[in-house]
Amino acid sequence: MPAKPxxxxxxxxxxxxxxxxxxMSLLRAREVVMAQFRPILAQHxxxxxxxxxxxxxxxQSPLDATELAERASILAPxxxxxxxxxxxxxxxxxxxxxxxxxxxxxxxxxxxxxxISKVSPxxxxxxxxxxxxxxxxxxxxxxxxxxxxxxLEK
Amino acid sequence: MPAKPxxxxxxxxxxxxxxxxxxMSLLRAREVVMAQFRPILAQHxxxxxxxxxxxxxxxQSPLDATELAERASILAPxxxxxxxxxxxxxxxxxxxxxxxxxxxxxxxxxxxxxxISKVSPxxxxxxxxxxxxxxxxxxxxxxxxxxxxxxLEK
DNA sequence: TTTCGATATTTAACATGTTAAATAATTTTG
DNA sequence: CAAAATTATTTAACATGTTAAATATCGAAA
Numbered sequence: 112m113p114a115k116p117x118x119x120x121x122x123x124x125x126x127x128x129x130x131x132x133x134x135m136s137l138l139r140a141r142e143v144v145m146a147q148f149r150p151i152l153a154q155h156x157x158x159x160x161x162x163x164x165x166x167x168x169x170x171q172s173p174l175d176a177t178e179l180a181e182r183a184s185i186l187a188p189x190x191x192x193x194x195x196x197x198x199x200x201x202x203x204x205x206x207x208x209x210x211x212x213x214x215x216x217x218x219x220x221x222x223x224x225x226x227i228s229k230v231s232p233x234x235x236x237x238x239x240x241x242x243x244x245x246x247x248x249x250x251x252x253x254x255x256x257x258x259x260x261x262x263l264e265k
Numbered sequence: 266m267p268a269k270p271x272x273x274x275x276x277x278x279x280x281x282x283x284x285x286x287x288x289m290s291l292l293r294a295r296e297v298v299m300a301q302f303r304p305i306l307a308q309h310x311x312x313x314x315x316x317x318x319x320x321x322x323x324x325q326s327p328l329d330a331t332e333l334a335e336r337a338s339i340l341a342p343x344x345x346x347x348x349x350x351x352x353x354x355x356x357x358x359x360x361x362x363x364x365x366x367x368x369x370x371x372x373x374x375x376x377x378x379x380x381i382s383k384v385s386p387x388x389x390x391x392x393x394x395x396x397x398x399x400x401x402x403x404x405x406x407x408x409x410x411x412x413x414x415x416x417l418e419k
Numbered sequence: 420t421t422t423c424g425a426t427a428t429t430t431a432a433c434a435t436g437t438t439a440a441a442t443a444a445t446t447t448t449g
Numbered sequence: 450c451a452a453a454a455t456t457a458t459t460t461a462a463c464a465t466g467t468t469a470a471a472t473a474t475c476g477a478a479a
Contacts, residue, residue: 127389127392128324129317129320129321129324129336129337131408133298133392133395133404133407133408134295134298134299134302135317135338136408136411136412136415137291137294137295137298137411138295138338139338139411139415140291140411140414140415141288141291141292141295142338143414143415143417143418144287144288144291144414145288146418148288149437153438158437158464158465159465160464160465161464163283163289166283167283170282170283175427176427176428177426177427177428182283183283184289184292184293184296185465185466186465186466186467186468187427187428187429188428188429188430188431188465188466188467188468189464189465189466189467190428191428191429191430192464192465193464193465196464210475211426211427211474211475212427212473212474212475213426213427213428213473213474213475214426214427214428214474215427215428238287241287241414241417244417245410245413245414245417249410249413250287252406252410253287253407253410253411253414254285254287254290256399256403256406256407256410257290257291257293257294257407258290259399259403260294260297260298260395260399260407261290261293261294261297263297263395263398263399264297264300303467307468312434312435312467313435314434314435315434329457330457330458331456331457331458339435339436340435340436340437340438341457341458341459342435342436342437342438342458342459342460342461343434343435343436343437344458345458345459345460346434346435347434347435350434365444365445365456365457366443366444366445366457367443367444367445367456367457367458368444368456368457368458369457369458
């Protein structure tokens with residue numbers, strides 16, 4: 112019998128408030144944006160990560176798995192599973208590299224390109240809407256700041 | 266040498282480049298920051314999400330599961346599993362609410378407070394370092410912009 | 420050439436994300 | 450008051466995140 116209504120705790124601010132925490136703010140902001148996209152992607156039967164893979168390959172094909180993982184910000188083990196699923200649905204194709212038996216080359220497939228052409232308009236509309244609501248200047252400013260932060264790791 | 270590239274595809278920019286995509290930038294930025302934290306958390310045997318739960322309860326206890334999920338940005342099903350794990354390790358405690366048999370009240374436990382006091386200094390040091398490297402003004406500016414974005418959903 | 424270290428990908432194991440559905444308790448309605 | 454709608458939490462099922470280890474192949478050195 113686990114109960115014991117302990118006295119309320121309001122600890123001294125050893126840590127910054129979770130409301131003003133950079134990692135949490137980044138997470139929440141991403142959630143707000145993705146909440147707009149997920150219904151569209153679901154409607155087309157692809158997950159957020161699968162869509163990232165397709166998009167990256169839509170920008171450039173072929174790419175080896177390492178490059179693809181890097182650009183789509185997906186870890187190698189996840190990519191292995193995603194590739195398998197997308198290949199089975201013929202949205203992407205997998206090929207080997209002559210001269211290096213380790214590498215796997217991935218390309219967008221015709222069905223993948225069709226998917227991109229379908230999702231693109233809806234996707235763009237959402238980006239535009241977000242940009243409009245936050246304001247174009249702040250939108251660009253935010254992207255710049257994020258880029259600065261991202262470049263810190265280098 | 267990576268073998269001869271097959272006919273490369275460079276699609277017309279139907280979509281914005283993945284490099285300048287808001288969701289991807291948010292994801293990458295978060296990764297850069299969290300990469301600094303993960304080793305510390307791992308050293309103390311807690312995952313990123315478990316740490317968020319502990320931190321929120323450190324700020325205020327008790328909280329019911331719904332409030333906790335909201336503040337820690339964790340979905341209810343995940344929270345159920347995390348609570349179970351943290352309770353078994355006696356980092357948090359679970360109690361019932363008199364008057365509403367549905368609700369579960371969670372509180373930080375002494376062992377949890379000890380953990381917070383251990384992780385806090387290292388955590389703060391990393392926040393300070395990130396803030397220093399990006400610059401205090403831009404750091405605040407970034408948090409402000411993220412807050413603006415987060416408030417869009419309301 | 421053979422061996423050893425490095426690289427690319429996959430597999431494994433477990434935690435979390437995500438959506439839908441199930442449970443249980445409370446509140447609202449008729 | 451009893452049935453129905455609502456709310457809080459959990460369970461289920463599957464995808465992905467995460468770290469470590471296994472595989473396979475390549476490249477460099479002895």
